[in-house]
Amino acid sequence: MSVLYTPVQWNRNKFLYDGVLLAGVVAYILVFLQVAPLFVDATRPVDGAILRMRAFGTCAFLMLTLILCIGPLARLDRRFLPLLYNRRHFGVLTCVVAATHALQVLGWYYAFSPTPRLEALLSANTSFGQVLGFPFEVFGIFALLVLTLMAVTSHDFWLSFLTAPVWKALHLLVYPAYAAVVAHMALGYLQDAKNPAFALLAGGGALTVAGLHLAARRRDRAARGAADWVTVGRPAEIADGRARIVSLGGDERVAVFRYDGRLSAVSNACAHQNGPLGEGRIVDGCITCPWHGFQYRPADGCSPAPFTERIPTYRLKLDGDTVLVHRTANPPGTPVEPLAIP
Amino acid sequence: MSDPDRGGFFIGWSNKLPDRLGLFLVQAAAVLVAGLAGAAFAIGVTQNDPGDGAFRFDLGRQTITGVLQAEPYPVLHVTESERYPAGHAIMLSGQGKRGVQDRAAPLDGQLVVASGVILTRGPLDMLQVRGGDQGLIAAEAAPDANAVPPGVPVPVPLGRWRLTGEICDGKCYAGAMRPGQGLSHRACANLCLTGGVPPVFVATDTVDGQAFFLIAGPDGGPVTDRILDHTAMLVEVEGQIERRGDLLVFRIDPATLEVL
Ligand code: FES
Numbered sequence: 001m002s003v004l005y006t007p008v009q010w011n012r013n014k015f016l017y018d019g020v021l022l023a024g025v026v027a028y029i030l031v032f033l034q035v036a037p038l039f040v041d042a043t044r045p046v047d048g049a050i051l052r053m054r055a056f057g058t059c060a061f062l063m064l065t066l067i068l069c070i071g072p073l074a075r076l077d078r079r080f081l082p083l084l085y086n087r088r089h090f091g092v093l094t095c096v097v098a099a100t101h102a103l104q105v106l107g108w109y110y111a112f113s114p115t116p117r118l119e120a121l122l123s124a125n126t127s128f129g130q131v132l133g134f135p136f137e138v139f140g141i142f143a144l145l146v147l148t149l150m151a152v153t154s155h156d157f158w159l160s161f162l163t164a165p166v167w168k169a170l171h172l173l174v175y176p177a178y179a180a181v182v183a184h185m186a187l188g189y190l191q192d193a194k195n196p197a198f199a200l201l202a203g204g205g206a207l208t209v210a211g212l213h214l215a216a217r218r219r220d221r222a223a224r225g226a227a228d229w230v231t232v233g234r235p236a237e238i239a240d241g242r243a244r245i246v247s248l249g250g251d252e253r254v255a256v257f258r259y260d261g262r263l264s265a266v267s268n269a270c271a272h273q274n275g276p277l278g279e280g281r282i283v284d285g286c287i288t289c290p291w292h293g294f295q296y297r298p299a300d301g302c303s304p305a306p307f308t309e310r311i312p313t314y315r316l317k318l319d320g321d322t323v324l325v326h327r328t329a330n331p332p333g334t335p336v337e338p339l340a341i342p
Numbered sequence: 343m344s345d346p347d348r349g350g351f352f353i354g355w356s357n358k359l360p361d362r363l364g365l366f367l368v369q370a371a372a373v374l375v376a377g378l379a380g381a382a383f384a385i386g387v388t389q390n391d392p393g394d395g396a397f398r399f400d401l402g403r404q405t406i407t408g409v410l411q412a413e414p415y416p417v418l419h420v421t422e423s424e425r426y427p428a429g430h431a432i433m434l435s436g437q438g439k440r441g442v443q444d445r446a447a448p449l450d451g452q453l454v455v456a457s458g459v460i461l462t463r464g465p466l467d468m469l470q471v472r473g474g475d476q477g478l479i480a481a482e483a484a485p486d487a488n489a490v491p492p493g494v495p496v497p498v499p500l501g502r503w504r505l506t507g508e509i510c511d512g513k514c515y516a517g518a519m520r521p522g523q524g525l526s527h528r529a530c531a532n533l534c535l536t537g538g539v540p541p542v543f544v545a546t547d548t549v550d551g552q553a554f555f556l557i558a559g560p561d562g563g564p565v566t567d568r569i570l571d572h573t574a575m576l577v578e579v580e581g582q583i584e585r586r587g588d589l590l591v592f593r594i595d596p597a598t599l600e601v602l
Contacts, residue, residue, distance in 0.1 A: 020374060020375065023375050024378040025378070028378040028381065032383075032385065032386045035382075035383060036383055040387055040389070044391055044392055046389055046392050047519055047520045055386075059378075062381060066374075083370070110530070111438075112439050114438075114440060115533060120533055124530070124533045125529045125532055125570075130571065132601055133525065133572070133573075133575055188526045191525040191526075192390060192524040195388050196388055197381075198385045198388070201381055280351075281351045283351070283353065288351075288353060293353040
């Protein structure tokens with residue numbers, strides 16, 4: 001949580017996270033560029049620049065695939081939640097790797113020509129009317145632009161500057177970008193189709209991302225009601241210090257927390273980056289977000305001083321031993337008397 | 343704001359990590375790094391063979407005398423060289439992605455001395471003519487005034503053919519890039535071709551024992567503008583084939599180009 005914007009609020013976990021990431025990327029590039037060539041015919045080498053294009057390009061694809069797997073994985077198995085913690089550094093590093101790929105291409109395929117590089121990039125292949133031979137570069141350019149935009153706006157400053165809905169919409173562009181990367185490969189390198197390992201990884205990666213998202217969505221799908229008061233369940237069904245997430249239809253979800261023999265309901269979306277608060281816990285009397293640990297008081301949805309974040313609260317009532325929540329949210333930070341469990 | 347017993351719940355800013363979760367994360371990190379290294383190895387060792395084409399810098403600068411033919415694309419028919427037999431045809435290109443049309447046109451049909459670096463792939467030879475005025479010059483008049491000056495070889499028609507293969511730029515294919523063919527190299531090939539590098543057809547079958555052809559238009563002239571949508575992939579095309587020296591020229595009919 002922040003009261004001041006600093007470039008990165010470093011802590012031990014972020015160092016570890018970034019260290020592992022860097023180790024993975026360095027291992028990938030080194031093995032691709034230095035180790036693998038020792039095992040192929042040295043008299044027929046692939047050009048160094050082309051080797052680097054392939055190394056950085058495939059690495060960026062795998063990284064983006066992993067990034068997109070983290071969200072649904074954490075839904076399906078809570079132990080993966082820590083991977084979400086510093087996912088934005090993962091994204092920024094992916095952007096750097098992808099940009100390196102693009103620079104290698106510009107500096108080789110588009111160099112040595114009387115046509116200037118960027119002009120060549122847009123003019124060398126204009127077969128937009130055909131599938132085979134389509135200028136697949138445009139897909140890569142689109143994906144790189146999205147990654148760059150996301151990397152540039154990844155800081156919390158942009159989140160509050162752009163407002164959460166705009167920021168979220170912007171960052172959801174990662175899905176079209178991923179689709180574009182798949183198309184970029186499918187119409188490009190995959191067509192030279194004699195690399196079985198690459199074909200397997202590309203296909204397998206894309207299928208894994210799609211499959212995990214479907215599985216997580218199926219699990220999330222909650223019953224939807226139309227009445228003003230929506231059923232939550234019996235208090236005993238909620239573990240102490242935990243929440244039950246109730247869908248109000250559309251994207252709106254409520255997290256109903258049980259703590260100290262009482263119940264409180266708040267919006268499930270964290271004010272930080274829309275993390276799923278209902279998957280968090282009560283720590284030190286505060287709702288604690290599972291993603292980056294932002295905290296809120298259950299009774300009024302406000303972060304404890306000196307922090308200033310606020311989230312909407314909801315009214316609760318008992319009908320016999322069934323808890324109901326009212327579907328209209330209170331403005332962020334509105335105090336609501338917690339419901340005592342009988 | 344921390345609580346030692348959080349039941350395995352991870353809070354990023356807290357330096358205390360629940361034990362079991364710590365072990366899981368160490369394993370996840372190991373799987374990540376090892377998995378990436380393994381993937382790099384698997385992709386790295388299964389890359390396509392880029393072919394045996396290459397710049398022959400090892401041979402040093404070549405100076406070759408021959409008759410220049412400017413159309414459809416500049417070709418030198420060797421009359422005298424240390425390395426190449428008389429009658430051998432060598433395609434010409436400039437530095438980078440450039441042709442030598444402008445330097446070749448005024449010397450068309452004449453005996454010239456060309457110098458530069460050779461690129462070789464199988465039977466295909468290309469000379470990257472060195473820059474400046476000295477790369478391509480008219481040969482000095484023969485000392486024997488009565489000698490008949492050599493001319494361009496008379497074309498020998500080999501009939502009409504429909505061939506399957508790939509349109510490549512003759513320079514990258516000959517080894518300027520490895521690999522210098524295939525769809526991922528397409529934009530690069532088109533840049534070479536529009537820059538004036540001679541296009542070649544690499545067929546899946548042979549005609550008269552050869553699978554490389556210099557591409558020309560139906561009238562025997564250049565055809566670059568009409569093949570750019572069909573480069574770098576498997577296509578089928580029809581045309582007349584003729585032999586000029588030891589070079590086969592495929593006078594394609596662009597209207598018959600078909601993507602396979
Ligand atoms: S703390 Fe970042 S989304 Fe909740």
